[in-house]
Amino acid sequence: MKTPFLLLFLLFVASSCFKEQPTQVDGALTLTLYIKFEDSFLNSIPVTIKTYDYNSISFSSITDSCGAVFFENIPYAEYLITIKSTAIVSSALNSNAMDTVTVIASTLITPTETSNNENTITDTIYTIASGAQPGLKINELYTVGPPNNMFYYSDQFFELYNSSEDTVYLDGMLFVRIYEMLEWASSIFQFPGEPLTGREYPVPPGAFVVAAKDAMDHTNIPNFPLPESVDLSHADWEFKNSMDYGDYDNPDVPNIDNIEVGCRTDFGIGLSTDVILITDGSDVNYFDGIAIESVIDGVEYSSLSTHLKDIEKEVDRGFGGVGLIKYSGKSLERVAVGFDSNNSSVDFEIIDHPTPGYQHE
Numbered sequence: 001m002k003t004p005f006l007l008l009f010l011l012f013v014a015s016s017c018f019k020e021q022p023t024q025v026d027g028a029l030t031l032t033l034y035i036k037f038e039d040s041f042l043n044s045i046p047v048t049i050k051t052y053d054y055n056s057i058s059f060s061s062i063t064d065s066c067g068a069v070f071f072e073n074i075p076y077a078e079y080l081i082t083i084k085s086t087a088i089v090s091s092a093l094n095s096n097a098m099d100t101v102t103v104i105a106s107t108l109i110t111p112t113e114t115s116n117n118e119n120t121i122t123d124t125i126y127t128i129a130s131g132a133q134p135g136l137k138i139n140e141l142y143t144v145g146p147p148n149n150m151f152y153y154s155d156q157f158f159e160l161y162n163s164s165e166d167t168v169y170l171d172g173m174l175f176v177r178i179y180e181m182l183e184w185a186s187s188i189f190q191f192p193g194e195p196l197t198g199r200e201y202p203v204p205p206g207a208f209v210v211a212a213k214d215a216m217d218h219t220n221i222p223n224f225p226l227p228e229s230v231d232l233s234h235a236d237w238e239f240k241n242s243m244d245y246g247d248y249d250n251p252d253v254p255n256i257d258n259i260e261v262g263c264r265t266d267f268g269i270g271l272s273t274d275v276i277l278i279t280d281g282s283d284v285n286y287f288d289g290i291a292i293e294s295v296i297d298g299v300e301y302s303s304l305s306t307h308l309k310d311i312e313k314e315v316d317r318g319f320g321g322v323g324l325i326k327y328s329g330k331s332l333e334r335v336a337v338g339f340d341s342n343n344s345s346v347d348f349e350i351i352d353h354p355t356p357g358y359q360h361e
């Protein structure tokens with residue numbers, strides 16, 4: 001009857017050796033992380049750290065009232081810090097108010113031999129609003145129409161930009177115009193191809209995509225000169241409702257088509273106030289609203305500073321375009337190409353002339 005006890009004893013020694021080995025060999029690490037969003041430290045935020053150096057060990061903790069989280073005596077290794085949590089942050093529109101947003105972070109921390117002798121690391125992790133991470137962005141919205149006295153605005157277009165390091169695919173993606181909040185879409189057009197899995201319509205990193213309402217040269221319409229309009233005859237895409245027989249169709253430019261049952265009009269774009277989304281197309285059932293998980297980017301704009309938001313703050317914390325004037329020929333573009341903090345109040349500026357396919361200076 002001695003053997004089982006010996007076996008258990010040996011198992012115990014073996015397992016405890018295995019657990020202790022990493023710290024004995026490479027030393028221990030103490031990690032102190034301060035978690036911030038913009039200027040504020042975030043309390044009560046779960047933080048997970050994970051290393052692949054020792055069979056995927058992970059640790060989790062929650063920030064204290066100072067926004068700090070501590071990991072003591074963990075194996076000396078490189079750690080991936082991940083955060084995804086709702087947080088109460090200062091409102092983008094009213095300095096006296098607070099908003100609830102989802103904040104995210106994903107950062108690698110690598111201890112270096114020069115860190116210091118005690119193997120302690122103190123660092124600050126800056127979270128961003130979910131939706132602000134690199135990806136396909138609505139980079140420019142040209143909505144107001146050119147200077148003219150005929151109420152002409154068919155030269156509207158959107159410009160997308162891929163700010164990520166990966167090719168993205170437009171297959172099956174949606175352009176959605178929102179009437180009020182995600183539950184109420186008022187125009188919904190779809191790129192051809194299979195959502196999520198299609199690979200027909202690539203957008204390489206750093207590439208622009210111009211989606212015109214009508215892909216024609218709007219500066220050169222017979223008997224209707226609009227020199228301050230824009231030539232969109234070489235746009236990458238055009239909105240074309242196949243049930244709207246009067247909707248212009250450039251045969252050389254592929255179409256983004258309406259999917260709303262019974263809709264027979266072109267994609268609707270408000271001149272000086274609206275909400276425009278691009279989604280991954282995984283939710284095409286618009287009757288019960290647009291699933292927020294499917295939203296890739298969303299921009300709200302309004303010419304009026306007193307405007308009340310028409311989209312959830314998880315999509316856009318603010319709105320751009322204050323001061324936009326109808327038929328002024330001006331455009332709304334991100335302050336720097338692809339720059340997105342999920343707050344269009346600071347992400348966008350009004351520019352004097354549209355810049356389809358490139359970023360303004």
Ligand SMILES: [Ca+2]
Pocket residue numbers: 212213214238239240241247248266267
């Ligand atoms: Ca059209």
Ligand SMILES: [Ca+2]
Pocket residue numbers: 238240249250251252253254255
């Ligand atoms: Ca066409």
Ligand SMILES: [Ca+2]
Pocket residue numbers: 131132296297298315340341342
């Ligand atoms: Ca965004």
Ligand SMILES: [Ca+2]
Pocket residue numbers: 139140159333354355356357358359360
């Ligand atoms: Ca542009």
